[in-house]
Amino acid sequence: MQPEKIINDLTQIFKTIFEDDSISLNENTTTSDIESWDSLNHIHMITAVEKHFKIRFDLNELLNFKNIGDLCKGILEKIN
Amino acid sequence: MVFTSVVYFLFLICSLVVYYLLPARFRNYFLIAVSIFFYMYVKAAYIFIIAFIIIANYFLGNLIESSHSKKIRFRYLFLSLIINLGVLVFFKYWNFAVQNLFDLLGIFHIYKPIPVFLEIALPIGLSYYIFQTIGYITDIYRGSIKAENNFFHFTLFTLFFPKLLVGPIERANRFLPQLSKPKYFDTENFIEGSKRIVWGLFKKLVVADRIAIYQNAVMASTNEQSGSTLVFASILYTFQVYADFSGYTDIALGTARLFGFDLMENFKQPLLAKNVSDFWRRWHISLSSWVNDYVFNPIALKYRNWGIWSVFYALLISFVIIGVWHGASWNYVAFGLLQAIALIYETITKKQRKKLAKKIPVFLYNSISIILTFSFICFSLIIFRSEKFSDAENIIKGIFSNPGTLFFDNPSTLLFMLLGCVGMMIYDIQKEFKLPQLSFFTSKNWVLQQVAYAVLIIYILLAGVFDGGQFIYFSF
Amino acid sequence: MKIFNKLKRKGLSQFTLRFFVFLAIIFVLDFSIGRILKSFYFTQDSGLLFRTTFAMDSTTAQMLIFGSSTANHHYEPHSFENRLNVSLYNAGRDGNNIFYHFAVLQGILIRYSPKIAILDFNKLEFAKNPDSYDRITSLLPYYETNPKIRSIIELKSPYEKYKLLSKIYPFNSILFTVAVGNLDVNKDRKNNNDIDGYIPISKVWKNPLSLDTPVLKYEIDSNKVKYFRSFITECIKSDVNLFIVVSPRFIKYTTEDISIALAHEISDEFNIPFYDFSNDPYFLNHPELFADISHLNQNGAKIYSNKVIDKILDYHP
Helix, strand or coil: CCHHHHHHHHHHHHHHHCCCCCCCCCCCCCHHHCCCCCHHHHHHHHHHHHHHHCCCCCHHHHHHCCCHHHHHHHHHHHHC | CCCCCHHHHHHHHHHHHHHHHCCHHHHHHHHHHHHHHHHHHHCHHHHHHHHHHHHHHHHHHHHHHHCCCHHHHHHHHHHHHHHHHHHHHHHHHHHHHHHHHHHHHHHCCCCCCCCCCCCCCCCCCHHHHHHHHHHHHHHHHHCCCCCCCCHHHHHHHHHCHHHCCCCCCCCHHHHHHHHHCCCCECHHHHHHHHHHHHHHHHHHHHHHHHHHHHHHHHHCCHHHCCHHHHHHHHHHHHHHHHHHHHHHHHHHHHHHHHCCCCCCCCCCCHHHCCCHHHHHHHCCHHHHHHHHHHHHHHHHHHCHHHCHHHHHHHHHHHHHHHHHHCCCCHHHHHHHHHHHHHHHHHHHCHHHHHHHHHHCCHHHHHHHHHHHHHHHHHHHHHHHHCCCHHHHHHHHHHHHHCCCCCCCCCHHHHHHHHHHHHHHHHHHHHHHCCCHHHCCCCCCCHHHHHHHHHHHHHHHHHHCCCCCCCCCCCCC | CCCECCCCHHHHHHHHHHHHHHHHHHHHHHHHHHHHHHHHHHCCCCCHHHHHHHHHHCCCCCEEEECCHHHHHHCCHHHHHHHHCCCEEECCCCCCCHHHHHHHHHHHHCCCCCCEEEEEECCCCCECCHHHHHHHHHHHHHCCCCHHHHHHHCCCCCCHHHHCCCCCHHHCCCHHHHHHHCCHHHHHCCCCCCECCECCCCCCCCCCCEECCCCCCCCECHHHHHHHHHHHHHHHHCCCEEEEEECCCCEECCCCCHHHHHHHHHHHHCCCCEEECCCCHHHHCCHHHEEECCEECHHHHHHHHHHHHHHHHHHCC
């Protein structure tokens, strides 16, 4: 799968979870860029991502995600 | 050596002069030496505890880094946690744990041995540096930082005296890189560091210590005080705690700056928080973000399948830890639980509150939010300060049932307290809402700025509390 | 040796210049505000601070009362003036101790010798307590004006001399008190309408007698004992008839306090009369004479004063 496709999928997931259609993601997006990205939405987002890509992260991977780029890399590693 | 004593400033000036006279490559070693002196000044023997923590974690950190097997890495992490938490529990929570265990055994008439209490004082800064090393080791385990391979750098990371007494709890990835950069005397560091220290002295001596005199007088006899007095004292207590802690922190950050170091901010106008979760992003940030990174996130993410319940569970655990971090006593547990409940409530009502905010003018909504949050903090600090539940009960009952006039000693005491709080809050409000035009303290004209700081120093001389010579005579 | 990093000479000289300008601004402000406060301090004509100044620098009363709050509220001047036929000033001040009493005595003896003096002594008076040294703060305004008491002020801390380089420091925390002390309204405020330094209390105590929870052993402060002895010897040198008296309290004592015992012993050594009313049965049976457990109200003060006068008359008929 292409990284661009992953970002696209993620954007859709974010729009649904955060109930905000104006969200646009890039590799450098972090929690501070999206107002409604709090810890509860983060949990919801992670579980939705795992379901969508049919993967399971381990705790250490999740804790080291600093931005969307890290998350994409993590997803890529899992599905390839 | 408290930061507001004459001895501290003599120590600071002497250390600074020698520090900048030494060749740059010796400066870090010199800082280790003065930090050891600073630590041993109060009680020399405790240097062995911190030395043990430094040595153990230095080696364990490097062992974790150099092991490739996940299992072995985890074992070293586990060993390090046992050592760090073991020392912390032994010195800070032993008596509390023993007392409660025996009380419990007593209830069930199981066994009545003689409890073994330790008569030892808490080593200074223990809770701060233990949390800092736990963070360091965990970061290495997670792979987010490299282990420090310079023993002296690691020693100074743990022992750096400005943050030894009241934090901030630093992060390895912020602090360690600063140690490799050579430090030179820099006029801007000198000026900014000194300004920070002056503000710290203002908060501590003019605001916190002045209110403390009043608090001591009122709290000595809570059941004889009128409701209005108790409400007033409880509000002032919030200002007092904030002024005390953030004042000390300002002096710590200012001192570090004088030596060319940049420590993390610990407070961001917390009394202007719009809700309780906002408050915890602004109050004692180095602790709350620590708990967020090493307790809340791991728990919430680990149990993410529980959905919202994982957040509730993580909040409860996190805030009980924040509570007992302050001390081994049930009131701190209760304080933590209260915060967790407030945050759970805020999580549940977040959407409704957002809808409500759209219907009310922004200014009004924000003002009400700030006042409500502040009231909640004042209330929770009543629990925080009451060693026994009956004390908190007395205060809360008194607030609702004792009519009577407000006790404020004499008008001069009241005026000093209010002027101090107003000064402190103007500073915060201006920072929060970015109103620099109001201030001479940030003026581009250096003469105006100097006069502003000179007046601040003069006001500290006029209104600061320098010793127990100021007291409220409470006999009538 | 590299102290400065690529610092232009100009930048450094500008910094040094501004640094000294800043020190100069502070010096000028401190000096001028300190001097203004000093002059206003000494022009007060009522209140707590004024009474200390008056006792040190102005009183010429033939009889003086020294001590803390118990001195201030317990010795009713008219009884003494009428029965002993002397003029009286009450130099007692709340929360103070022998360091203060001795300093005030020094300020007075340099001017004249009173005929009679009472030192009101309290339980725990000699206990070692850092607060006692902090309380020396009340003497700071007199550091410049009364050189004889400097050694007492320097007991406060080894840095006191240097702190006093600031002219504001002696007047720390009393800005508003000094301002109001210069106004006439101050005279009508509670606790300020004194009668020759004496402040009557009108409150009446209603709770039952409390039993003393004895502090049996505590550390004695040798400095305090030293100044207690000096207080006695200075009085003897100046021919002042000194009486040392322990005031009544509404507490039943079960054990003898070691400060009181030691003070008694030292008084005996110098042949100074020592009267202890702390367990006087008369007062223990009359709660209505007290304002709180350690202070008599104005009625109590009158009765107690007459009892003290009886003792003095017995001693010097």
